[in-house]
Amino acid sequence: MKELNSLLSEKGQTHILQGFDSLPAERQSEFIAEIENIDWDVLALWKHPEDLSGKGRVEPIEGLSLQQIEERKGEYFAIGAEAIMAGKVACVLLAGGQGTRLGSDAPKGAYNIGLTHPLFIFEMQIRNLLAACEAAGAPVPLFIMTSDKNDAETRAFLKEHAYFGYPESHIRFFRQEMAPSVDFTGKLFLEDRGKLSLSPNGNGGWYSSLKRSGADLDFPAIEWYNVYGVDNVLQKSADPIFIGAVIASGMNSGAKVVRKTEPHEKVGVLCLENGQPSVIEYYELTEEMAAMKGNDGNLAYSFGVILNYLLSAKKLAEIAKERIPVHVVKKKIPHIDAQGAYIKPEKENGYKFETLILDMIRLMDSCLPFEVVREREFAPIKNKEGIDSVETARILLQKNGVDL
Ligand code: UTP
Numbered sequence: 001m002k003e004l005n006s007l008l009s010e011k012g013q014t015h016i017l018q019g020f021d022s023l024p025a026e027r028q029s030e031f032i033a034e035i036e037n038i039d040w041d042v043l044a045l046w047k048h049p050e051d052l053s054g055k056g057r058v059e060p061i062e063g064l065s066l067q068q069i070e071e072r073k074g075e076y077f078a079i080g081a082e083a084i085m086a087g088k089v090a091c092v093l094l095a096g097g098q099g100t101r102l103g104s105d106a107p108k109g110a111y112n113i114g115l116t117h118p119l120f121i122f123e124m125q126i127r128n129l130l131a132a133c134e135a136a137g138a139p140v141p142l143f144i145m146t147s148d149k150n151d152a153e154t155r156a157f158l159k160e161h162a163y164f165g166y167p168e169s170h171i172r173f174f175r176q177e178m179a180p181s182v183d184f185t186g187k188l189f190l191e192d193r194g195k196l197s198l199s200p201n202g203n204g205g206w207y208s209s210l211k212r213s214g215a216d217l218d219f220p221a222i223e224w225y226n227v228y229g230v231d232n233v234l235q236k237s238a239d240p241i242f243i244g245a246v247i248a249s250g251m252n253s254g255a256k257v258v259r260k261t262e263p264h265e266k267v268g269v270l271c272l273e274n275g276q277p278s279v280i281e282y283y284e285l286t287e288e289m290a291a292m293k294g295n296d297g298n299l300a301y302s303f304g305v306i307l308n309y310l311l312s313a314k315k316l317a318e319i320a321k322e323r324i325p326v327h328v329v330k331k332k333i334p335h336i337d338a339q340g341a342y343i344k345p346e347k348e349n350g351y352k353f354e355t356l357i358l359d360m361i362r363l364m365d366s367c368l369p370f371e372v373v374r375e376r377e378f379a380p381i382k383n384k385e386g387i388d389s390v391e392t393a394r395i396l397l398q399k400n401g402v403d404l
Helices: 002-010 025-036 040-047 066-069 073-085 122-136 149-162 203-213 239-251 289-293 313-319 357-363 390-399
Strands: 089-092 142-146 169-175 178-180 190-192 198-200 225-228 251-261 269-273 276-280 303-312 327-332 350-354 369-372
Touching: 002 025, 066 073, 066 369, 073 089, 073 122, 073 239, 089 203, 089 369, 122 239, 142 149, 142 203, 149 169, 178 327, 178 350, 203 225, 203 357, 225 239, 225 313, 239 303, 239 327, 239 369, 276 357, 303 313, 303 357, 313 357
Parallel strands: 089 142, 089 225, 142 169, 251 369
Antiparallel strands: 178 198, 225 303, 251 303, 269 276, 269 303, 327 350
C-alpha cells in the first residue's frame, strides 16, 4: 500500500484513493489490480493531444476506380466467392465503441432506426452480410468485438433476435481491452469509489484482442479478415468482388473508399506516406494537397475511407508485435466527483486514449483502394441529428429500397 501511495503521489493521482479505506477487501484488491494495469506512458500523452507526430512524404495512391472494377467484376467475384467457399474469409464487426455521440446507453447495434416497424443497426449489418454469403455460396465466420461495457447486452440482444438469421455456428464474440480516462488536467477519472473510469481502448486493438480470445482457432482456414464498423447501415461486408480484387492485386490489404465530394470533406484519406499506404486525417492535408487534381481530373487525394478493410491474416501475424500510435480523444466521460456524486457530462470533459485500425494500414505495406458508390455503401450513424445521423441514414436506406 505504501508503494501504491508513493506511485500515485509521484503521478499526481492520489485523489483516486478517495474512499479507498472503507471499501471491502475484495474491491480494494480489484482496484489495486486496475491501477497496476495503467500504462503511465500512454496516460502522459494527454499533455500534447494535438501533436500530429509529423507526417512523412505524402503522395497520392493509385486505386481501382468504379469503372475499372466494373470491367473485371465477373473475374473478381469468382476469386472472392471461391475464397469464401474455402473458409478463407472471416468478418470482424467492430462493436466495442460506446457511441457517445449517438447518446444511447445500449449497444449501438441495438439502436432501432425503423419508422413503421423495428429495424436495428445489427439487423441491417447481418442482412447485408447474409446477402453476400448467399451470393458467394457459404457463410463466413463472423467475429463480433464487444467491450466490458456492452458485451452481455450485445450477446443477449443478438440471441433474443436469433442472430437475425445468421448461423450461430459461425458467430463468435470477443472482448476488447479497456483503458483509463483523464480530465483536461490529466487527473484520472473514477467511475465509483475504488473503480477507475475505464473505456474501450479504440478499434486498433481488435487483432490482439481476437488472438487473445482464441476465437479464431475454430476456423483455421482464415487467410483474410474483413474488418468494419457497426455504424454504417449500408455496409457491404464479405463483398466477393472486393475480396477478389484485393486477392488478384497481390496486395496485403484493401480498403473500400468513396470519392470525396469536396476538397475539405472531413474524412480520412488513403494515400502513400514515405511509400507506405497510410490514412491521413482531413486536417493533416495542406490546403494545396486538399485541392490538388490528378491526371483524370479528380481530386488527387480523393479516396475517403469508410472503415471497411480487408487484411491478410499472414501479414497481421507478422506485424502483431508492432505498436501503433495512441490517439488522445476528447469525449464526454461520466465519473464521480470529489464528493462521490455521479456526473454525466453534457459536454466533452476529458480525454480517452485510443488506438485506431486506420493506423494498421501503414504496417500492412500495401493496400488497394477499392472505390464504391457512396450512396449505396455509406450511411454512417454517428450522431443523433444532423450530419451522419439517424435521419441522414434513413434517407439513404430509403433510396436503396429498404423498408423502414
Ligand atoms: P467511432 O470512432 O465512431 O466511436 O467507432 P464510437 O465509440 O462508436 O462512437 P463515439 O465516438 O463515442 O460517438 C467506429 C467503429 O469502431 C468501433 C465502433 O463500435 C464503431 O463500429 N469501436 C470504436 C470499437 O469497436 N472499439 C472502440 O474502442 C472504439
